[in-house]
Amino acid sequence: MHDETLALYPEPAQPAAAAPQQVDRRELFEFRGSAREYFRIWIVNLALSLVTLGIYSAWASVRTRRYFYANTWFAGSPFEYSAQPLPILRGRLIAVLVFGCYILADRISPWLKLAAAGVVAVVLPWLLVRGLAFRARYSSWRGLPFRFEPDFKGAYIWYLAIYVLMIPTIGLIYPWIKKRQQQWVVQHHNYGNSKFDFEADVEDYYLVLFATIGIAILAMLIMAAAAAMGMGIAHAADIDLKRHPLLFLLAMYAIYLPAYLAIYSYNRSRILNLLYNGVRLAGGRLRSTLGFWAMFWIYLSNLVSITCTAGLAVPWAKVRMVRYRTSHIVLETAGDLDAFVAETRAQTDVGALGAEMDGFFSIDIGL
């Protein structure tokens, strides 16, 4: 479950010279798209993608992203997504090929799977950098593009080598790794010639981890109780579950899904809050106030409505989630949002392979 909304990309901000006596303004993010409008875009593009055996899907994905970016407004101006479909098509074809081999290896033999996972782990940081660079390169606000500085060495340190430390610390180092990963991602982003910075306390990451474990234990207890109760009801009503596999399956889902989503929503909302709250740009800072219960409710009701409508509710579900997320982020700044300036050097084009690949391998860059 990655990228469930769209990489709500950019966090712009304001430039230097934040006079200390000024009171911080709050500049709002806002999503202005509508589920009705997006439904038509989605279904027409999906139909075309299927009819063209996937070729059109590159155009479809550009149109989708353009719709979401252009309807995300910040301080009175929309974001813009300007990638071209052809490079995306190329990247997507390679990604499908690689992912196909990976699934196959997974099913044929555990050793092949291990080898494939090894290969993926080694190329993953490289793909991550390329993916981030691609997204940033083609995202802009008020005519200025974002940029991600391609730091391959950092990617290999923070997304591969560092995991060695998980073994001696029996995983206790994970929150610190997570923090450093977010920091690495944010600090390599620029808007115009302004660099993003990142400030966060590692203690907060530990609190999130422990709370997540606590919720997981609680959820498991509730699940066990619910399962026992369900079995009791089935027994009392003289229903032999073995003879009703459909009923049994549905009951399993009814118990398992809310528990899973609760754990997921908690972790997701808190980690996103940590990420956004850490973002600094030219004297300004983001404030993110995503709520656990709100996210949980959106995920759960989205899932139920998507299942009940055989997928037709997907556009509505997506719009809801994006709308919630954008409405809970603000930029606190005292500076002038008109004063960002472009970099002097021009940006070169970036290949789309990384950006396409991470969709398949669930590289969670947490944006």
Place this chain on the structure above:
Amino acid sequence: MTSIVGTYHDGRSSRAHAVEVECAGGMLHTFGNEVDRSDPLARVVPSAPLSGVPFTLRFADGARVQLPADAPVGEWFPRHHRIEKRVSGWERRGSIAALAVLVVALALAATFIWGVPAVADYAAMHMPTTADRVLGNQSLALMRSHWLRPSTLPEARRAELQQRFREFAAHTGDTGHLSLEFYDSPALGANAFSLGGGIIVVTDALVRTLPDDNAFLAVVAHEMGHQHYRHTLRMVLRGSGVVLVVSVLAGDVSGSTLATAIPVFLLNAHYSRDFEEQADSYAFAALERASISPMAFVRAMRALETAHPELRDDADARYLSTHPVTQERIERALAAAQQFQRNRASAITLPRRSSSRSGSSRSGSTSAGRHPTRSPARP
């Protein structure tokens, strides 16, 4: 000629300028707050139309101007984005959206019912048999470490069955790579399954449950059918294809893994039922070639349904099951047996062939009940 209100960005700073834009005589005029420029249309790149999204016109120097989504930009640039202009028109119409729902439903059905199986089977045909063997050995190793123990059948009995199996297999032409293996498995009960690469596993309980050796051969013949058609490898490829297509489609949809789990499961069960039917047909043909009546298959099914009474199912479970409902299988076996008898009769009494058409092809199915068996199950 009217001008259109837009927002101008010079590409050097984040400052927005309110401007008006006019298009006349092959030139685009942009003027307003500190901006006044005229560019030939050939030096301006427009974005593709998309409802609810403003147009962006990009100038050669990196500046751009945003115009409302309903601006007549398409008329200014008749040669740009021809396909997307048409798509954009479709996206604005409810009737086209309704049509698209239908197209998506049909296309998805076609993809999963024909597309994925066809591509997967084509790929399987072009894969070396080593692939099946690797698969089979891996699954066997896995099963041995979990559910299989050495067989407790008497050595002589096993040798006898092996002998019968070899004789039987000789009739089918599928001999070379097949290997029949016996294991004791309390967890799996009376069961037989086919792993890739010619490995057929039979549990001790199955041997004890079946009434006679021909019934045993009927079950083994079903598993040989799976081997003959390389069902294990094809199932692996089809399953991978489904995951791949679903991943591409679901891409960035919220909760996609959870929401698609049930459809994916049902789809795999659907493919599996097809394979079971094919293996049954193979078994009937193989039995006939060895001059054994497919009634042996019926006897095997009935013996197994007695051995596993807890596995009775309801008709509504049909789409969940990896195997066809047993009643249907028994009926098909009975029909095959009928045909077998007729062929036999006509072979013996050649001259009176024409009178043998009257027999009902459906006799004896009344007592079959609707009991499934797990017998020729694959893991």
